[in-house]
Amino acid sequence: MIYNIPYIAVAALILLGLYALIFKRNLIKMVIGITLIESGVNLFLITLGYRKDSIAPIYTSSPGGTMAFPVPQALTLTSIVIGVAVLALMLSLVVHIYRHYATLDVSKIRRLKE
Amino acid sequence: MNIPDYTIAMVVAIPLLGAFLTPLVSKINDKIRNIFVILVLALNAGLVFLLASEILTKGIKTYIFGAKDLTFPIVRILFEVDAMSIFMAIISSILVLIAVIYSWAFMKENTGLDKYYTLILLLTAGMLGMVLTGDMFNFFVFLEISSIASCALIAFWTDVGESVEAGFKYIVISSMGALFVLFAVALLYGQYNALNIALLSNLIQYTFLDKIALVLLIIALAMKAGIVPMHMWLPDSYGSAPSSVTVILVSATLASLYGVLRVIFTLYGNALSTLIRFDISVNVLIGWFIVALAVISIIIGVTMALIQSDFNRLIAYGAVAEIGYMFLGIGAGIVALGTAYGKIALNGGIFHIMNDALDVALLFLVAGSIYYATRETSLDKLCGLARNMKYTTVFFIIGLLAIAGMPPLNGFASKILIYESTFQINPILAIVAILCSILLLAVFVKVFFSAFMGPKISKYSDVKEVPKSMLISMGIIASIIVFIGLFPDIIISNIVEPASNALIGYSEYVSQVVGGL
Amino acid sequence: MFTIETGSGFWNPIIWAISIAIAFLLIYVIRSIGKKEYKKDTEQVKSFLSGNPEYEKEKMHVKASNLYWGFTTSLKGLYNLLRKMHTGNTSDYVLWFVIILAIFFLIEVI
Numbered sequence: 239m240i241y242n243i244p245y246i247a248v249a250a251l252i253l254l255g256l257y258a259l260i261f262k263r264n265l266i267k268m269v270i271g272i273t274l275i276e277s278g279v280n281l282f283l284i285t286l287g288y289r290k291d292s293i294a295p296i297y298t299s300s301p302g303g304t305m306a307f308p309v310p311q312a313l314t315l316t317s318i319v320i321g322v323a324v325l326a327l328m329l330s331l332v333v334h335i336y337r338h339y340a341t342l343d344v345s346k347i348r349r350l351k352e
Numbered sequence: 353m354n355i356p357d358y359t360i361a362m363v364v365a366i367p368l369l370g371a372f373l374t375p376l377v378s379k380i381n382d383k384i385r386n387i388f389v390i391l392v393l394a395l396n397a398g399l400v401f402l403l404a405s406e407i408l409t410k411g412i413k414t415y416i417f418g419a420k421d422l423t424f425p426i427v428r429i430l431f432e433v434d435a436m437s438i439f440m441a442i443i444s445s446i447l448v449l450i451a452v453i454y455s456w457a458f459m460k461e462n463t464g465l466d467k468y469y470t471l472i473l474l475l476t477a478g479m480l481g482m483v484l485t486g487d488m489f490n491f492f493v494f495l496e497i498s499s500i501a502s503c504a505l506i507a508f509w510t511d512v513g514e515s516v517e518a519g520f521k522y523i524v525i526s527s528m529g530a531l532f533v534l535f536a537v538a539l540l541y542g543q544y545n546a547l548n549i550a551l552l553s554n555l556i557q558y559t560f561l562d563k564i565a566l567v568l569l570i571i572a573l574a575m576k577a578g579i580v581p582m583h584m585w586l587p588d589s590y591g592s593a594p595s596s597v598t599v600i601l602v603s604a605t606l607a608s609l610y611g612v613l614r615v616i617f618t619l620y621g622n623a624l625s626t627l628i629r630f631d632i633s634v635n636v637l638i639g640w641f642i643v644a645l646a647v648i649s650i651i652i653g654v655t656m657a658l659i660q661s662d663f664n665r666l667i668a669y670g671a672v673a674e675i676g677y678m679f680l681g682i683g684a685g686i687v688a689l690g691t692a693y694g695k696i697a698l699n700g701g702i703f704h705i706m707n708d709a710l711d712v713a714l715l716f717l718v719a720g721s722i723y724y725a726t727r728e729t730s731l732d733k734l735c736g737l738a739r740n741m742k743y744t745t746v747f748f749i750i751g752l753l754a755i756a757g758m759p760p761l762n763g764f765a766s767k768i769l770i771y772e773s774t775f776q777i778n779p780i781l782a783i784v785a786i787l788c789s790i791l792l793l794a795v796f797v798k799v800f801f802s803a804f805m806g807p808k809i810s811k812y813s814d815v816k817e818v819p820k821s822m823l824i825s826m827g828i829i830a831s832i833i834v835f836i837g838l839f840p841d842i843i844i845s846n847i848v849e850p851a852s853n854a855l856i857g858y859s860e861y862v863s864q865v866v867g868g869l
Numbered sequence: 870m871f872t873i874e875t876g877s878g879f880w881n882p883i884i885w886a887i888s889i890a891i892a893f894l895l896i897y898v899i900r901s902i903g904k905k906e907y908k909k910d911t912e913q914v915k916s917f918l919s920g921n922p923e924y925e926k927e928k929m930h931v932k933a934s935n936l937y938w939g940f941t942t943s944l945k946g947l948y949n950l951l952r953k954m955h956t957g958n959t960s961d962y963v964l965w966f967v968i969i970l971a972i973f974f975l976i977e978v979i
């Protein structure tokens with residue numbers, strides 16, 4: 239049971255991120271929601287590489303024994319870098335929006351109504 | 353002549369190198385930078401056509417990064433190009449070249465143009481990487497590259513409030529979709545310890561977690577392609593971006609549609625014939641769901657286009673309806689997998705991808721020309737422009753007839769394939785498709801009447817025809833449209849048939865990687 | 870090179886062009902058999918407006934939003950529903966994605 243806690247944490251993070259994205263009205267809170275979803279998916283990627291009683295996959299002066307898979311850790315690093323770039327772009331767009339609309343309420347930033 | 357394998361990697365690497373060199377070149381002169389970008393893209397298009405002539409005659413090519421041969425276990429990233437991939441790459445490279453020729457004159461008075469051209473080259477590299485790759489995580493990385501670059505291009509005119517708002521909505525939706533794609537890729541990796549599409553297709557058994565991954569992949573990639581009811585970002589972003597950027601965005605949206613095709617036909621190819629409850633096979637269930645969403649897309653796209661008063665948003669809603677036609681053809685092909693009319697439906701859907709990309713691009717270029725000449729995009733205020741802008745009017749008439757499916761232009765050639773094959777699945781689908789095609793004609797006749805016909809207004813009595821580079825780019829697309837309309841069978845039997853054969857016969861894709869081991 | 874074969878028929882743009890040309894030729898022949906009572910530049914060719922006072926041409930051009938008034942008003946129920954659905958709120962865009970995800974999940978997986 240204790241080995242399932244990371245998966246429960248992943249589900250909780252993604253659901254909290256979706257809740258912040260759908261029900262909160264401040265733009266910064268929506269950006270934080272996307273970051274929460276991204277953290278959840280990164281945690282899921284790292285958890286997949288764990289084997290029972292394994293150590294970090296570094297060869298230099300390792301104490302021996304089974305090592306965790308290194309491939310998911312490489313995938314997670316790529317994903318973290320992409321997440322940083324998207325976060326920087328979103329926050330700079332929020333600054334521009336505040337200059338034009340003078341509010342951060344997403345239900346008032348609706349000039350492009352259909 | 354045997355083309356070396358590394359041509360596939362050069363197709364993605366040359367725009368990337370050009371993107372890094374563009375800020376340096378632009379310090380010399382503006383004209384030299386424009387010529388440099390056009391030369392890079394023309395070289396890239398030439399390489400794509402060379403690759404296409406080899407693949408359509410000889411078969412699948414692969415390129416392995418970092419090794420000479422494949423050894424087991426497969427950990428290398430591969431680029432695997434079959435006929436469907438090169439079909440999408442041809443469309444993308446033609447549209448980007450046209451957009452850059454158009455933006456020579458269209459964006460001339462803007463500042464910060466070195467960043468604009470850098471972003472266009474990055475977006476090209478991202479799009480071409482998305483369609484040429486054979487690895488699921490690599491697909492996610494190129495998807496994110498293209499969405500970041502296109503968000504920055506949508507919000508390019510930062511002095512207008514609507515553009516920034518559209519850019520923000522685009523990046524929120526886009527990164528949400530990409531994160532769910534990554535979640536599905538992680539699910540598949542955790543079960544089978546493989547990221548390669550061909551290897552996963554060999555190993556897949558249709559367990560419960562595979563079903564969750566299929567649902568997430570299809571819905572997230574369909575949201576990026578613009579299916580109703582998740583389409584609402586599409587009119588916002590197509591309508592507020594500069595018109596030359598919208599042409600490239602159309603091609604990036606179609607690359608996500610290619611992702612849906614690759615997932616359903618190749619990744620889950622072995623699982624498509626398993627039977628679930630009530631003895632229905634999986635492809636019937638997925639196919640009917642896609643057909644239902646496609647019919648709703650067509651109806652809502654056309655009816656919302658009828659009440660718009662902004663030119664760019666109207667064409668964007670027409671683009672939503674046309675994506676519905678593509679999904680209708682593809683969904684009918686999935687439902688009737690294995691029968692003769694299912695193959696024709698798939699042919700129609702794939703042929704419509706190329707036709708619709710060209711038609712919508714021509715209409716957006718015309719909208720950009722009108723904005724350049726009159727600084728006005730609202731249809732309520734435009735009147736009587738056909739007296740001064742004769743060439744633009746002719747190009748708009750060609751685009752109008754093409755997108756509404758009038759013979760003898762290319763829209764009719766693909767739509768008749770869709771009408772006749774979906775009629776045999778259920779007559780209601782063909783009836784809805786034909787009626788909404790007629791409504792689409794009504795929508796664009798409204799634009800023609802209110803913007804081009806009408807009396808001479810003193811405000812617009814001295815608009816001039818647009819500069820030559822914009823006319824040349826519109827002329828190229830119009831001539832391709834007329835050519836495909838008059839000679840449809842050249843395109844279908846040489847480019848579209850191999851693509852749909854490659855999708856249905858996925859075992860050749862798989863055996864290219866797995867067969868030798 | 871010119872025909873596409875759908876499963877239940879064929880389409881050839883050259884045959885279509887030839888038949889349209891023959892049809893136009895026929896229409897021209899039939900029209901030229903009729904009476905010629907057309908005098909250019911007289912009162913006969915001006916358009917006839919009855920009832921309303923005639924403004925100058927620039928004010929009588931119908932604006933683009935009003936062109937399909939009959940169609941839009943008779944389908945008013947559908948258009949009210951569509952206008953309410955397209956709010957422009959970013960959270961609603963994500964909400965539609967989650968709803969379609971849930972529907973497809975229930976159909977396909979369970």
